[in-house]
Amino acid sequence: MIIMKLKVSIGICARNCESFIKETINSIAAQDYPHNLMELIFVDDGSEDKTLEIVQNCLSQIDISSKVFHTPWKGLGHARNIVVTHAKGKYILWIDGDMIISKNYVSRLIDFMEKNPRIGIAKGKQALKIGSSLLATLEAYSRAAGRMLDYLSPKARYKSLGTGGAIYRKEIFEKIGKFDENLKGYGEDSDIEIRAKNAGFLLTTVNVNFSDFERHGLTWKNLWEKYWLRGYYGYYFFHKHKSLLKHYRMIPPAAFLAGIYASFKLYRLTGLKAVFLIPFLNIFKTTAWYIGFLTRELKKVSVSKQSRIRDIHLCKKLFI
Amino acid sequence: MSDKVYFFNRKEDAAFLVTIGLCVRNEQAMIDKTIRSIFDQDFPRELMELIVVDDGSEDATLPTVLSLVSNSDICTAVFSTKWRGIGSARNKVLDNAKGKYIVWIDGGMTISKDYIRKLVKFMERNKNVGIAKGKCKTFDGKTIVSILESLQFLAVDFRYDKNVKNFVIGTGGAIYRVEALKEIGGFDKNLAKSGEDLDVEYKMRDKGWLIYRVSSAVFGKKHPEKLTSAWHDNIKYGYGGHYLINKYSGEILARFKNVLVHGLLNAKMAYQLTYRKEAFLLPFYYSFMKIAWLIGYLKVRLAKSSSFR
Numbered sequence: 328m329i330i331m332k333l334k335v336s337i338g339i340c341a342r343n344c345e346s347f348i349k350e351t352i353n354s355i356a357a358q359d360y361p362h363n364l365m366e367l368i369f370v371d372d373g374s375e376d377k378t379l380e381i382v383q384n385c386l387s388q389i390d391i392s393s394k395v396f397h398t399p400w401k402g403l404g405h406a407r408n409i410v411v412t413h414a415k416g417k418y419i420l421w422i423d424g425d426m427i428i429s430k431n432y433v434s435r436l437i438d439f440m441e442k443n444p445r446i447g448i449a450k451g452k453q454a455l456k457i458g459s460s461l462l463a464t465l466e467a468y469s470r471a472a473g474r475m476l477d478y479l480s481p482k483a484r485y486k487s488l489g490t491g492g493a494i495y496r497k498e499i500f501e502k503i504g505k506f507d508e509n510l511k512g513y514g515e516d517s518d519i520e521i522r523a524k525n526a527g528f529l530l531t532t533v534n535v536n537f538s539d540f541e542r543h544g545l546t547w548k549n550l551w552e553k554y555w556l557r558g559y560y561g562y563y564f565f566h567k568h569k570s571l572l573k574h575y576r577m578i579p580p581a582a583f584l585a586g587i588y589a590s591f592k593l594y595r596l597t598g599l600k601a602v603f604l605i606p607f608l609n610i611f612k613t614t615a616w617y618i619g620f621l622t623r624e625l626k627k628v629s630v631s632k633q634s635r636i637r638d639i640h641l642c643k644k645l646f647i
Numbered sequence: 648m649s650d651k652v653y654f655f656n657r658k659e660d661a662a663f664l665v666t667i668g669l670c671v672r673n674e675q676a677m678i679d680k681t682i683r684s685i686f687d688q689d690f691p692r693e694l695m696e697l698i699v700v701d702d703g704s705e706d707a708t709l710p711t712v713l714s715l716v717s718n719s720d721i722c723t724a725v726f727s728t729k730w731r732g733i734g735s736a737r738n739k740v741l742d743n744a745k746g747k748y749i750v751w752i753d754g755g756m757t758i759s760k761d762y763i764r765k766l767v768k769f770m771e772r773n774k775n776v777g778i779a780k781g782k783c784k785t786f787d788g789k790t791i792v793s794i795l796e797s798l799q800f801l802a803v804d805f806r807y808d809k810n811v812k813n814f815v816i817g818t819g820g821a822i823y824r825v826e827a828l829k830e831i832g833g834f835d836k837n838l839a840k841s842g843e844d845l846d847v848e849y850k851m852r853d854k855g856w857l858i859y860r861v862s863s864a865v866f867g868k869k870h871p872e873k874l875t876s877a878w879h880d881n882i883k884y885g886y887g888g889h890y891l892i893n894k895y896s897g898e899i900l901a902r903f904k905n906v907l908v909h910g911l912l913n914a915k916m917a918y919q920l921t922y923r924k925e926a927f928l929l930p931f932y933y934s935f936m937k938i939a940w941l942i943g944y945l946k947v948r949l950a951k952s953s954s955f956r
Contacts, residue, residue: 363649383653383713387727392649396657397717412659 334364334417335437335494338410340403341424342372348381348424355422356389360433367393368410373400378424402511407490411500423491428537429454435535436494447528448520450474450493454536455597462608463545468597469605470539472589478530488530490516492537502526507567513557514564521568551615558619565620577616582609653725655716663722664694665767666746666825670736672702674754675711677869682715684757690764696722698740703730732839737818741833744825753819755869759784765864766822777827777856778848780816781864792877794925795932796870802916802929804860811858818844820866827856835894842887849895881936885943889951892944907934 337355341348355367367386371379379397386393396409410419418440420433432451439449453471458464476486493516503522506515520530558577586606593602667685671678685697697716701709709727716723726739740749748770750763762781769779783800807814821844831850834843848858871877910930917926 379713379717380710383651383710386651387709390649393651395651395653397653397655398657409657 332364332417333366333415335360335420335433336366336368336410336414336416336418336497337420337422337433338368338370338407338414339422339424340370340372340406340410341374341378342400343374343376343378344424345374345376345378345381348378349385350427351422351424352382352385352389354427354429355433356385356391357430358428358433359430360437362389362391365391365433366414366416367391368413369393369395370406370409371395371397372403372406373398402508403513404506404508404510404515407506407515408508411497411505414497417497418494419497420494421490421492423539426491426537426539428492429535432535432537436533439533440494440496445529446531447496447499447523447526448488448493448530449533450488450531451533451535451537454538456538458545460545461601461604462547462550464599465601465605465608466545466550467539468593468599468602469586469589469608472593472605474532475592478532487517487520488532490519491539496528499523499526499528509563509567511560513560518564518567547611550612554612554615555619555622558616558621559623561616562620562623577613577620579610579613579617582613583607585609650729651727653713653716653723653727655723655725656720657724658722661722661745663696663746664748665690665696665763665822666740666744666749667695667697667752667763668737668740668744668749669697669699669752669754670702670733670740671699671704671708671712671754672730673704673706673708675704675706675708677755677757678708678711679715680757681752681754682712684759685752686715686719686721687760688758688763689760690767692721695763696724696745698743699723699725700736700739701725701727702733702736703728732836733841734834734836734838734843737834737843738836741825741828747825749823749825749828751818751821751823753868756819757867758820759865759867762864762866763822766861769859769861769864770822770824773857773859775855775857776859777824777851777854778816778821779859779861780821781861781866783820784865784867790872791925791928792874792932793870793872794923795928796877798917798921798923798926799913799929799932800868800870801920802913802926805920806912806916808860808862811860815845815848816858816860818847819868823847824856827851827854830854837890838887840886841884842891845887845891846894877936878939881939882943882946885940885945886947888940889944889947909933 339351352367355365358365369382369386371382374397379395382395386395394413396413398406398409407421410421418437420436422428428451436449436451440446453467453474455468455471456464458467474486474488478486478488499519503519503526507518510518524530583606586609590602590605593599593605669681669685674681688695699712699716701712709725712725716725724743726743728736728739737751748767750766752758758781766779766781770776773779782804783797803814807816828847831847831854835846838846851858871880907930910933913933914926914929917923917929
């Protein structure tokens with residue numbers, strides 16, 4: 328009798344995503360990969376809405392063995408570490424709470440990883456689909472364009488793949504340790520990718536599609552909040568990897584130029600004229616990012632100022 | 648359907664003193680009260696964990712448990728499996744327990760506020776005790792059947808007090824020493840419907856562990872209210888009895904010889920304690936229920952022999 332060994336642990340780290348999670352889990356249940364070789368680990372990072380209830384309802388209908396963790400909010404780094412601790416598979420596939428993966432996603436990625444033992448992290452490509460609004464389409468396109476490069480070339484040394492949709496070899500975590508739990512909202516992916524690269528693993532993309540949360544439509548406010556948060560939490564990351572500090576990439580004019588480059592590439596691919604608005608979108612996004620980043624920076628200053636004032640008071644009490 | 652596990656407030660490599668094992672199946676009516684009574688314990692929360700095994704419920708038990716548990720700060724694991732029987736469910740708790748003791752709570756039970764504290768204190772003081780259990784609260788029944796059931800529990804609790812030597816005290820509400828339970832190899836997974844308690848207590852006494860009743864700790868239990876449900880319960884006990892009689896040939900049968908005497912003694916004790924005249928119905932109730940037991944026993948027996956043929 329051949330004992331089938333668990334191949335892949337699918338880790339979903341989600342928070343307050345009651346409206347998307349059902350589709351996500353259903354897209355996993357629809358995979359053509361054998362279900363008894365998969366396990367599902369869901370970490371509910373302090374949701375306050377009905378996420379848990381919906382997840383329970385969905386899971387009761389599928390035949391993949393699953394574990395669900397519910398913790399008070401401790402950040403993305405911590406949530407991902409829970410998955411790493413409990414994963415029994417040879418690979419870990421990270422799915423975000425608002426993603427949909429195509430039917431052959433798991434099988435293609437595993438096939439690829441089995442054939443290429445030097446690759447440590449691989450990820451599919453974002454689908455170039457027209458979203459429900461122009462803004463959503465543009466955002467999805469610009470994100471897709473950002474990853475349209477050869478990750479194996481030295482040019483892409485500092486480019487991040489992102490964790491959502493990526494498959495990781497489990498041995499990575501044995502070699503370089505787990506995620507940094509201080510990276511609570513953003514940057515845990517870039518951090519671990521840099522460490523993986525330093526340990527000699529290769530990163531690449533595979534030609535299989537997923538679609539991100541932009542398919543649900545996007546408002547300007549959402550977009551602003553998203554990039555503001557990225558800037559806010561990016562702060563810690565930039566201070567951890569000082570040598571990789573690349574502020575100039577996020578300066579609005581630089582982002583504008585990058586946007587023009589990306590829009591030509593996208594126009595050739597899709598023929599959609601609206602892609603020439605992407606440079607302007609980039610300006611908006613990076614402004615939000617910078618403001619978030621600076622907010623965090625200023626907060627630190629104000630904290631240190633407060634402590635200085637407290638010290639002065641203390642000195643006064645002691646000496647006068 | 649494959650197994651699902653839900654973890655709440657999980658702490659890796661934490662050592663707990665007590666694991667509360669809650670094995671339920673289709674208990675949506677009472678589960679709310681049961682879990683709340685666990686949350687209201689005055690025992691320190693850092694020292695206890697809760698493990699719930701939902702053994703293939705088909706009603707709203709699981710969603711109720713999850714919604715209750717997600718709002719608390721107790722370290723909890725909820726296992727949702729397809730039906731495998733009470734023996735396997737209890738073994739699942741034993742495998743995942745990190746505590747030194749396990750307190751078993753059943754679906755229809757509520758425990759008083761100091762229940763766990765008192766039992767743990769008792770176990771910490773008496774190192775040679777393997778199992779200890781509190782006393783059942785009396786008179787929360789309305790119908791004659793539930794009154795009789797509660798009178799019976801009362802009488803039994805008083806007749807077999809302190810060191811319980813030749814009587815089954817049952818798993819629901821009992822505290823088990825994990826060390827002792829592991830020594831005898833856990834529960835028998837073949838006892839799917841009932842009798843897993845008797846089996847374990849038998850083995851524990853063999854190994855020299857004592858079984859005690861702690862009078863100061865009190866729990867409440869939902870007694871069957873209709874004659875039919877009591878009847879079905881006893882048929883279930885008959886199923887378990889069949890397997891046990893095969894396992895321990897004869898030793899257990901001795902208990903059923905003097906059913907009527909048992910009933911009379913219980914009736915006398917119950918009347919002395921409560922002065923309720925219903926107590927004298929107990930012998931009849933007793934023999935009636937043993938008929939149900941016998942039917943359950945014969946059902947398995949006949950099914951076995953016919954399949955054998």
